[in-house]
Amino acid sequence: MTSSPVPHMSSDELRRHGHAVVDWIADYLDRVVELPVQSRVEPGWVRSRLPAHPPQTGEPFAAVLRDLDEIVVPGLTHWQSPNFFGYFPAETSGPAILGDLLSAGLGVQGMSWATSPACTELETHVLDWMVELLGLPERFLSSGPGGGVIQDSASSAALCTLAAARERAVARHGVDPTLVVAYTSTETHSSVAKGARVAGVGHVRAVEVDGLHAMRPDALEESMTADRRAGLVPAFVCATIGTTSSTAIDPVRAIAQVAARHDVWVHVDAAYAGTAALCPELRHHFDGLELVDSYVFNPHKWMLTNFDCSCLWVADRAALVGALGILPEYLKNAATTSGEVIDYRDWQIPLGRRFRALKLWMVLRHYGAAGLRAHVREHIELCRWFEARIDADPRFELCAPAPFSLVCFRCVVGGGGTPTDGDGVTADLLAALNGSGRIFLTHTRLAGKLVLRMAIGATMTERHHVEAAWELISELADAALADAGLAGSE
């Protein structure tokens, strides 16, 4: 069929191997519940099983699938296990997996409208759909001066908006970037501090939080006023709806009002929690978004869409493009020159871009709004159930409100010790849980105390998984307390 000396995979082989890979994935998802959730390999185990030198000639496809089973799978922590409760979820789903597959198969580049119009237009369209589905303000629709774009992550979205805010401040105040200040809270995701460092923003303030781990607008006001008095230029504040440690909710409206007085760009990061806005009964957590400059949420966390798919909206796309747009001769084309189209390369750091809208489109069409809402409500309900178990059990304490599907808790040690006396037992419990291979959780610190995070949100997690997790936690907590010579349930 081909005269080429290159051993390309023929289309017949692609069909055969492709079917085998699809079946392998379906099998994997069927059996992942039986695998130890956290990988048990030691550092170097995977590499020690790989050949030291690359293959000189091609190998049969079956050899790769065999090594997948024997070398790769044991080295995975299984994020798709229904017993994965760590970090935040990174949900996949059938339609999203197949959307990613189609994107790979088409292999088009969406850096400019002209390089594949459908890649750009489907993205713009689906992001407008999401504005409607999430009840976001009209300012984020592409029909006005704003619009949405898919980024790889909320970290990149933070960096892009920070760069735009920095440029706006520098232009308005004629100062250099070392005088620019960005504001986060002590609970804001580390990506903002990282973005500020990359962007050469001179100052980052971590504003104090209240007892519920939410940013204090009065402290923000004080900090901005003090900075201006010192000759600095407040330029950017990131409010979070659903912080990483505890899903705390910063008061966006009050923060935006403070920011408006100081002419500061307000970015809202709802990377995990943003999916909850699908449900009208949860929208009160998202109050004030009509006052903000940019908003990001990640369908790749809790909305059944494979990583990477982070949706960023801006109220003023010109500010973003002004900071990130560059047009060399080799990218010029008639559509760009006409000004009638969006060139998403100017909305992001990389030049190239995959057709990521396909998977989001396929998720929306497969589930429909009703299906997605049912998904969120199921996890919220499981969270309520688990939270009630913790709350009713004297061996544990809740460490933060649980407005979405994350419960923060720790072991309680009786008596009049210091507040962190429970840290040791809590750490032992975490080690025992993860060591069991039956579930996987991660930790954080809140107000100095070690806290376990039960993040309910894997695609396949159902009630019986959460019930079994609770039983295991209960059982291993007894053991941890006994080892420590304590009886938590007294």
Add this chain to the structure above:
Amino acid sequence: MTSSPVPHMSSDELRRHGHAVVDWIADYLDRVVELPVQSRVEPGWVRSRLPAHPPQTGEPFAAVLRDLDEIVVPGLTHWQSPNFFGYFPAETSGPAILGDLLSAGLGVQGMSWATSPACTELETHVLDWMVELLGLPERFLSSGPGGGVIQDSASSAALCTLAAARERAVARHGVDPTLVVAYTSTETHSSVAKGARVAGVGHVRAVEVDGLHAMRPDALEESMTADRRAGLVPAFVCATIGTTSSTAIDPVRAIAQVAARHDVWVHVDAAYAGTAALCPELRHHFDGLELVDSYVFNPHKWMLTNFDCSCLWVADRAALVGALGILPEYLKNAATTSGEVIDYRDWQIPLGRRFRALKLWMVLRHYGAAGLRAHVREHIELCRWFEARIDADPRFELCAPAPFSLVCFRCVVGGGGTPTDGDGVTADLLAALNGSGRIFLTHTRLAGKLVLRMAIGATMTERHHVEAAWELISELADAALADAGLAGSE
């Protein structure tokens, strides 16, 4: 099977729809040669065919595949067509498509070693393999202080290394980032200027090039000396092997020698051309890499690996991690604390990361080093053939050397006009070629003249496609010259 009210795709459905999608892709790749290479839709065409509002309930999978054919495919410019000669290629291949599919199906996060050890270790291992395959210096192996990482793009790699270089300069010289200078050539990819803007690097110099479009080390020396005299701090220079416009080759060794005198980080961007180093007979183009701080090449261009897969190596990983590393409580784990593992989140902008090493591993194993070399050699030979046609034909002129698989040419207009007199005819030829739907090329400017770029490199491009392209170019050039009242072949 499931008690959930959420309409998840069952594993049986995933198998059935997955096989259908695999077959759709195989069919697409079989028929893509028959489709107009450049999409013919007008701005807004795709959106006008999509529903204004998102679906409230789920739709059958077949409806999505139907819309894929009817709405998406007409809106694509077909990068995988064997008649696609625009930009640089974005090659896919069977093993890479299936590697991306596996990555989507596994759905693991590789932000830390601990979050899926295989994701990190396979990446480190395959990047060490690539050092061997490409004949790169040992300083880039993970066994020393350096190492490799997969980024989404050479743009992001430039930004990360720029940030590292900026931090190093700021630390060594105690200056603020506004005094830092980055150097490119007038032919360097726009990503470096964009990265410098994002990173808040105060000054970017575009150093003059020689007659072959390569950076002049003497001009670089002058520029650095002048900047230092002016109190600025030279910190970063990007040399390119295979520039975007013309695949010019900057003299890396001489540039590195200049940079060493001024204590400047040398980054080498071989995004497209880097694949050529697979072939020992082409390695002389890559001279001097043992003197540089970082090196990037994109398997997602010419090495049969789906976008995104950009390989970045650094000689001193501590510099990169120092600029990009942040460790909040919720990411702490025993493996990280031990210092025995790589946490790739600290080597990149985003926190999350897909299992991208899988597709690169599968490409290397399917083709083997010999297969990949045959692939490069085939395209190089086709390029030689096409270059000879242009060179022998008085209607055209070659505009740059063609060391890899890109030929830069333009129409010649006889008589004693200005050098850009051929621009109009060349532009008409480009419009006619792309308008025909039979092939697709893009343009650039070299020394002020409009130039067509014939980039040979799509996976399925074979000799007869290049021969047919040449016939079409020849035929339409006659027409363009006749329209202009010129006879180019006189």
